Amino acid sequence: MNIRRLVCGGLLLFPVALAAAGDRARNLEMHEVRGGIVKPFAAGAQASVVFFVATDCPVSNGYAPEIQRVCREYSGRGVGCSLVYEDIDAAPHSPKLLQQVRAHLDDFKYSGIPAALDEDRAAATVAKASITPTAIVVNRDGEIRYRGRIDNLYVALGKMRQQVTSHDLRDALDAVLAGRPVPHPETESIGCFITDPALLRTHAHD
Amino acid sequence: MTRCRFFCLLALAILLVILFRPETAWPQEARARSATPVAASGSRVTFAETIAPIVYTNCVTCHRPGEAAPFSLISYEDVAKRGALIAKVTAARYMPPWHATHGYGEFADERRLTDQQIAAIGEWVKQGMPKGDGAKMPKLPEFTDGWHLGKPDLIVEMPVGYDVPAAGPDQFRNFVIPTKLTEDKWVRAVEFRPSARKVVHHAIFSWIKGGAAAARDGADGKPGFPGIGVALPGAGDSNSGALGGWATGGTPAFLPEGLAARLPKGSDFVLQIHFHLSGKPESERSLVGFYFADKAPERTLINIDAPPLFAFGRALDLAPGAKDAIDDSIVLPVDVRTYGVAAHAHYLGKEMKADATLPDGSKRPLLWIQDWDFNWQDSYTYKQPFDLPKGTRIDVKVVYDNSTDNPRNPRNPPRRVKFGLQSQDEMGAVTLMATARSKEDEQALATLLGERARSAGLAGFKNGDLARIQQFLRVAEAPSERITLVDRQGASVATMGEPGLFAQPAFSPDGTRVAAVLTNRDSGNRDIWIYEAAGKPGRPLTADEEADSTPVWSPDGRQIAYVRADSDANGIYLRSADGASDGSARAELVYKHTTGAPLFLTDWSSAGLLSFWTGDSIYVLPLKGDRKPVELFKGRSGRISPDGRFIAYSDNNGGGPMKTYVRPLNLSAPATEAVQVHDGTALGGLVWRADGKALTFTSLAGLQVSGVWQVEITETPTLAVGRPQMLFKPVGVGTPAQLSSFATRDLERFVTVVPLR
Numbered sequence: 001m002n003i004r005r006l007v008c009g010g011l012l013l014f015p016v017a018l019a020a021a022g023d024r025a026r027n028l029e030m031h032e033v034r035g036g037i038v039k040p041f042a043a044g045a046q047a048s049v050v051f052f053v054a055t056d057c058p059v060s061n062g063y064a065p066e067i068q069r070v071c072r073e074y075s076g077r078g079v080g081c082s083l084v085y086e087d088i089d090a091a092p093h094s095p096k097l098l099q100q101v102r103a104h105l106d107d108f109k110y111s112g113i114p115a116a117l118d119e120d121r122a123a124a125t126v127a128k129a130s131i132t133p134t135a136i137v138v139n140r141d142g143e144i145r146y147r148g149r150i151d152n153l154y155v156a157l158g159k160m161r162q163q164v165t166s167h168d169l170r171d172a173l174d175a176v177l178a179g180r181p182v183p184h185p186e187t188e189s190i191g192c193f194i195t196d197p198a199l200l201r202t203h204a205h206d
Numbered sequence: 207m208t209r210c211r212f213f214c215l216l217a218l219a220i221l222l223v224i225l226f227r228p229e230t231a232w233p234q235e236a237r238a239r240s241a242t243p244v245a246a247s248g249s250r251v252t253f254a255e256t257i258a259p260i261v262y263t264n265c266v267t268c269h270r271p272g273e274a275a276p277f278s279l280i281s282y283e284d285v286a287k288r289g290a291l292i293a294k295v296t297a298a299r300y301m302p303p304w305h306a307t308h309g310y311g312e313f314a315d316e317r318r319l320t321d322q323q324i325a326a327i328g329e330w331v332k333q334g335m336p337k338g339d340g341a342k343m344p345k346l347p348e349f350t351d352g353w354h355l356g357k358p359d360l361i362v363e364m365p366v367g368y369d370v371p372a373a374g375p376d377q378f379r380n381f382v383i384p385t386k387l388t389e390d391k392w393v394r395a396v397e398f399r400p401s402a403r404k405v406v407h408h409a410i411f412s413w414i415k416g417g418a419a420a421a422r423d424g425a426d427g428k429p430g431f432p433g434i435g436v437a438l439p440g441a442g443d444s445n446s447g448a449l450g451g452w453a454t455g456g457t458p459a460f461l462p463e464g465l466a467a468r469l470p471k472g473s474d475f476v477l478q479i480h481f482h483l484s485g486k487p488e489s490e491r492s493l494v495g496f497y498f499a500d501k502a503p504e505r506t507l508i509n510i511d512a513p514p515l516f517a518f519g520r521a522l523d524l525a526p527g528a529k530d531a532i533d534d535s536i537v538l539p540v541d542v543r544t545y546g547v548a549a550h551a552h553y554l555g556k557e558m559k560a561d562a563t564l565p566d567g568s569k570r571p572l573l574w575i576q577d578w579d580f581n582w583q584d585s586y587t588y589k590q591p592f593d594l595p596k597g598t599r600i601d602v603k604v605v606y607d608n609s610t611d612n613p614r615n616p617r618n619p620p621r622r623v624k625f626g627l628q629s630q631d632e633m634g635a636v637t638l639m640a641t642a643r644s645k646e647d648e649q650a651l652a653t654l655l656g657e658r659a660r661s662a663g664l665a666g667f668k669n670g671d672l673a674r675i676q677q678f679l680r681v682a683e684a685p686s687e688r689i690t691l692v693d694r695q696g697a698s699v700a701t702m703g704e705p706g707l708f709a710q711p712a713f714s715p716d717g718t719r720v721a722a723v724l725t726n727r728d729s730g731n732r733d734i735w736i737y738e739a740a741g742k743p744g745r746p747l748t749a750d751e752e753a754d755s756t757p758v759w760s761p762d763g764r765q766i767a768y769v770r771a772d773s774d775a776n777g778i779y780l781r782s783a784d785g786a787s788d789g790s791a792r793a794e795l796v797y798k799h800t801t802g803a804p805l806f807l808t809d810w811s812s813a814g815l816l817s818f819w820t821g822d823s824i825y826v827l828p829l830k831g832d833r834k835p836v837e838l839f840k841g842r843s844g845r846i847s848p849d850g851r852f853i854a855y856s857d858n859n860g861g862g863p864m865k866t867y868v869r870p871l872n873l874s875a876p877a878t879e880a881v882q883v884h885d886g887t888a889l890g891g892l893v894w895r896a897d898g899k900a901l902t903f904t905s906l907a908g909l910q911v912s913g914v915w916q917v918e919i920t921e922t923p924t925l926a927v928g929r930p931q932m933l934f935k936p937v938g939v940g941t942p943a944q945l946s947s948f949a950t951r952d953l954e955r956f957v958t959v960v961p962l963r
Contacts (some may be wrong), residue, residue, distance in 0.1 A: 050441050056276060056277040057276070058276035058277075058484070059277070061484055061485040061486065062373070062484060062485045063485065064372065064373070064482070064485035064486070065373030065485060066373070067496075083450050087285045089283075090283045090287075107486050107809050108372070108485055108486050109372065109486075109487075127911070155293070155613040156298070157295055157298070158295075158301075158303070158579075159300075159301045159579075159613060160613070160614075161612075161613045161614065161615075161618075162375070162553055162614055162615060162616035162617075163615075163616060163617070163618050165618050187837070193290040193291045193294075194287070195287050195288070195289070195290065197287075199286075199334060199335065200283065200286050200287055200335075204335065
């Protein structure tokens, strides 16, 4: 196979792969932890925000009030919110994890925001989220327009600003709602790693 | 083919970008791995044999159920599911937390992993985190659940729980707990047991003379009081003393070598807790245990601090963007034995370094913190106490960063910061904990430290450091007040707004609204607020970081003029009275007064003249034309009559008692004869009735306002005053020379600021 054909083939496949990833995200169905189905990346709303969090991640926990503020303030502008929990347990389909997430929703006063447990990392994979907290903004067509931090409160783990100077998520939402391009569509999240549960299961008995 | 060439090249470019751009999906992990030196190459690293011993020795003191750390690291699963995170934070040496530079002083309980341990963790994560042979797992260390040091001799508890909110900036809260001790005690250890460990970051213990801080506890309606300083713990101060502290991960310990700290009878224990909010509301009610010695120790632990009083008196003044340092040296007058060291600064502190130079010229490093984190105010105990001979010079340097390079800077853009007790102010010192060999040596050391503190105190008195702290404490201790409208008999008819700390209230010309200065109890900052109706909360007219004062209403009630203390001058600004409730309405600068002397606006006349006084001279400033102020004559509190022909004011005629006068106002002619309105001492409180035929004023007895009066003004044939009539004896008029319209234009209602207790 010569390089030209490879490259030309790549060119043809590339948009298809992107569209497929977009479709996979848009069509992703998850179980809401209190019952029902949630489609976090679905098209339809003016915009949607998906927050990747974990019950034991102090960084995403510290953001709970800001997540709630963003959801409350933008709900009037047609923005939907959902939480995707990246908790992990060595045992697959552990009922413990579901209980943990439900208790966490109560403890941190999340109400009215659908929440799902991403046990097989399907959501993290399609959204390319590797850190909690990460915010994903999806436009009305179900296209991912922002991926990254909520704001720049954290400079590094354990090193926080006294004052937030860049509200990246809100800026992204404002841009998407106004039909403008998002100024910084990708920012670096600081927080806890999202771990593949398979890794834990593979080596647990080595 | 040709078409494909273009698109193929484009596609190649896209693919190259995709293939060779930095891996964005796992950037942090990739970096953590590359920063980790490879461990003994090729050898298999397992949890059971290598990682568990590291974690059990270094992490589980905090990372276990019920402790402060956010998650447990007890089981294989606990650790493995956070393997990447652990590799990253250990490689960055963020965990375990330790802020002193390794090798710069040798400390007990140094929380530090070796390079080999860090490499092993990285390698283990790289190998996929194998568990290994469970039989080879070390035993989990045993932890004491109750009091670590055994049953305390005295246990005190916070009387009520303090509600810690879910979110917001870190809080520093002081709780004053009476010890009820009937005799002096000597404290060998203090053990602290917080109830909400997830939010209690650290605690600092001290005692204060019984009752001395009690007034502040609860002044804002919640248990305790905010702030990070109770009093300046000066050397030789017999009214307060330090008793150590606790930080996340710390275990209580007895002072070494039989040492003990004094806790006087009847003193109050002050528990200062730093709360780091977690996203979830909590309630904290701490228990504190004291362990006493049987008798007074032979030697007293002495704090050798440099600079003394945490740099009080050094006129610390950090300009925006400044990266300044302060340094200080002390030569030991006697031999000392050194046990530990602590450093302190607030958010702008960047680096602290302390070195000893012995008389023989040899050097001994004492402490070096290179990236100061206010959240980790550890004190560091030396592995072995060591002696420093008489004549040793101790050099201390504290470096600040007031630029945007410092992410902890509370202000963005940065602002000028001076010495002060609150976290947005600055201070700094390194403190060495030591003993002397004999009572005589102790005395000599205490004398030197006392002299240093006294000269710092004197410097602070002269350069304004003291005045600023006193002002802060006045605010912190002041009981809340309420804006209260009273009638001509002084009887309360209505209140406005929420309780707060108010000054300089002023009625709008139609008498329906009040503008007043509201002091923020936490920051000490002052803003102008507007109160529109009885019983309703107010709204901010200004919301800046400068101190705003002396609001006066425009004659049509649509604008407010006020004074803002900018860093270079006192500026007079105008703002729409109906401006946005968040204080964002644009302010127009009309005049800058650059002498640095305080300036008080007292009137806005119907002819468009502002009247202010500064340095005991009255000025008027025409808002039309060139806006150049005209100095009228000596005096304060100028108030122009409704028709603009007369001005009422007060003056002490160069040092005598204050008197109040009325005279014709003529900007172009020399000052004319004044008529005194009252025989007694009278200052300010001047409001003309709408018809210009009556005037209120306030009398003084000593420095206190003793009465609100009214006097008739006539001008047939010449300017004359009637017989003054006292209306009522007021509560809460404040400083009357700084008032503008404290009465309505019919002189029927007066606005006062009444303390709630």
